[in-house]
Amino acid sequence: MENINKSFPGVQALKDAYFELNKGEVHALVGENGAGKSTLMKILVGAYRKDSGRIIYKGKEVDIPNPRVAQEMGISMVFQELNLMPHLTVAQNIFIGREPKRKNLPIFLDDDEINKRTKELLNMLHLKVEPNVKVSNLSVGKQQMVEIAKALSFNSEVIIFDEPTAALSEAETEELFSVIRKLKSQGIGIIYISHRLEELREIADRVTVMRDGQYIGTDYMKNLTIEKIISMMVGREIYETLREKEVEENAEVVLEVRNLKRSKVFRDISFSLRKGEILGFAGLIGAGRTEVARAIFGADPVDSGEVYVKGKKVHIRNPWDAISHGIAYLSEDRKRYGLMPDLDVKSNIILPSMKDFLKALGFVDDKKAEKVSNEYIQRLRIRTPSVRQKVKNLSGGNQQKVVVAKWLLRNCDILIFDEPTRGIDVGAKNEIYKLLNELIAEGKSIIMISSELPEILRMSHRIVVMCEGRITGILDADEATEEKILKYATMYED
Incomplete structure (x- = not known):
């Protein structure tokens, strides 16, 4: 990809960008x-049209x-x-538009064949999910693995992985790396985008760094240090x-x-949160952390138990009840639960507080909202050309800040952050x-809630550890280590 340029309204996303990929290599793209x-990769797969530049594929301009x-x-x-359709099954998502037909009745789909092929792909990823399960019933981590299975189903010669491990456990990440190594040995070129720079030592052959839409440089991973990559990425020390x-x-106790x-989801969940405290929730994928958070917020029902806010027992039947008691929830899936991507920044920020911006006859006071x-x-340093920029055109880190802004405006005192730095870079993570x-x-x-143990240890005053739907330990920051957290996170019951 040579001299690639791309602009969106108010933003020069790419300026003379450059990238190359060899057959049978894992080439990391970071920034x-x-x-x-x-944006560069979406141009390569046809999701965006470039404004100018050339794409050379197998020696020919395409x-x-x-x-x-x-x-x-x-x-x-x-x-x-x-990019999945939640109302369809795993198999239907993987083979949509390419479904095999029954040989004797070609007007009907061959569901048995679709499920069989899907099972083979899932087995390759060691993913224990049935092909006929609806995607909406899967965790974010498992949905990510389904996306990977879908890409593998095309028998591609080039596969781009955009933050593939952001929602995966360590075990799932290792399985993915095994798959990538196998694909590499078959001559497939892998483009690997990740903010987890420590992964690059394990998986990348070469690294290309971009900054502010421009090409900064490329080198072999063996010649680079993490500190050098970060310096190239941000142009400053972090x-x-x-x-x-x-x-x-x-x-x-708030x-x-x-x-x-x-x-069948969680049980005997008891803990307290104090004013001015960061209470970390650690555990492996499937431990039940997100499910507990959603229950507290009223997004999912509970069978029994009590919730007290500032000493008073409350009944939270839905998210509006939670919000009225000063509880906010920042979902791990920003796109699905945290934002309205097709609306602008202003609309997303004021949405939970809309009644405060209504004039007579129900019209929005646009000047006040702006x-x-x-x-x-300004307060959260959200990088956007204006309040009228559509949220879907912002980077992941800035989208996260928009979600934070809407809850701060609502003046919620209890904030539940579910994977707050998932899919964002080292600079935005620090912010x-x-x-x-x-x-x-x-x-x-x-x-x-975080799957990154260094993050949990760095930021938490106390750490609640969960395993298989129950709390197995609560640690003070002074006594917590990665080893102790992992011990409690793997205390499975017989």
Whole structure:
């Protein structure tokens, strides 16, 4: 890809970008959120049209007008933002538009054959999911693996992985790396986009760095250090933020959960959250952390248990009940549950507080909404050309900040952050950490669910560890180590 340029309204996303891939190599493409990595790859797979530049494929200049053409050429992409249809089964998602027909009745689909082929792909990924299960019933991590299976189903010669491990456990990540190595040995070229730079040592042959939509440089991984890659990415040194403020000795308990239970999902969930505290939730994929958070927020029902907010027992039947009690939930799946991607930044920020912006006859006070939105854009350092930019055109880190902004405007005191730095780069991640420190300094209280143990250890005052739907340990920050957390996270019951 040579001299690739691409603009969106108010944003020069790519400027003379360059990238090359050899047969049978894993080439990592890295950069901060907004650096242009995903945009460049979406051009390669036909999801976006380039403004100018050349794409040379197998020695010939090619035009890739849409994703189907790319797939027919042998180029597939596993997108960071899940691109599945939740109402369809795993098998239907993988083979949609390419379903085999019954030999004796070709007007009907051959479901048995579709399920059989799907099972073979899932077995290759060691994914224990039935082909006929609806995607909506899967966790984000398993949905990501289904995306990968879909890409593998095209027998591609080039596969692009955009943040493939962001929602995967360590075991799932190792399985993925095994698959990538196998594909590489078969001569398939792999483009690997990741913010988890430590992964590059294990999987990448070469690394290309982008910054602000431009090509910075390429080198073999064996010649690079993580510090050098970060320096190329950000153009400055990054000092990782630590938890700054300790919880006051007699801090008020703002949230208490007692014996919360949901059949076959979690049980006996009891913990407390204090004012000005970051309470980390650790555990492996499937431990039940997100399910507990959703139950507290009223997104999912519970069978029994009690929730107290500032000492008073509350009944939370739905998210509006939770919001009215000052509880906010920032979902791990921003696109699906946290944002309305086709609306602008202003609309997303004011949405939970809409009644405060209504004039007579139900019209929105646009000037007031714009003024308030700009205040939060400045406060949270959201990188956007204007409040009228569509949220889907922002980088992952800035989308996350928009979600935070809407809950801060609503003035919620209890914030549940579910994988707050999932899919965002080292610079944006540091800004999220700073934001967490600012929030607890203001007296907010935070539940932080994270699959990254260094993040949990760095930011939490106390750490709740879950395994198979139950709490197996609660550790103070001073006593917590990765080894202790993993011990409690694997305390399976017979």
